[in-house]
Amino acid sequence: MTVSRPVLPLIAIAAAGAVLAGCATGPSTGGYGGGSEFNADAFAWSARPGQGVIQGRVAYVRDGQTFNCIGNAGLIPDTAYTRARMQRLYGSTDRADVPAAVVRARSAGEQGADYRSYERAEACTDNAFRFSGLPDGSWFIITPVRADGDPVVLMRHVITRGGRQVSVTLG
16 A cells, blocks of 8 residues: 655645544544544554545535635544544534634644554545545545635545445535
8 A cells, every 4th residue: 555645734734633543443433532642553444455435526615716626635544533633623523624724723732753654645636536445444534725815624524334435525
């Protein structure tokens, strides 16, 4: 499996708002837990090969303006620590649209190098992205978008099951 790192600093910041582990050793499927330290065992499931696919597109419109992807879409495994970070950075563990400046201003603690090894990134081209080879589990998608003004970060929780393709629209 090839794991890419986000190209844009915005993705790295947003992703930092997402992943360090709690205690679970299998894929998480929801619930909000408060793991406070990174635990690689909680992420191990996400590094296994799988047949799952997330096919995503951005269709975000606010105040009559259509926003477009800028850079990469990030994919982060759902763990207790990740959910705590998402809650702090985005105010939700399900979905959010938050100005990038607000995300950067919120504190979710340090992101360690071990955490980064579980992040995935794919180019967002023509407002579409695709993650493949995913094991069954629960994930967070993070995508920066922009219209004429400041960037906004979109976050969405998604679950892969049975090696099937999941279609997701962020908007």
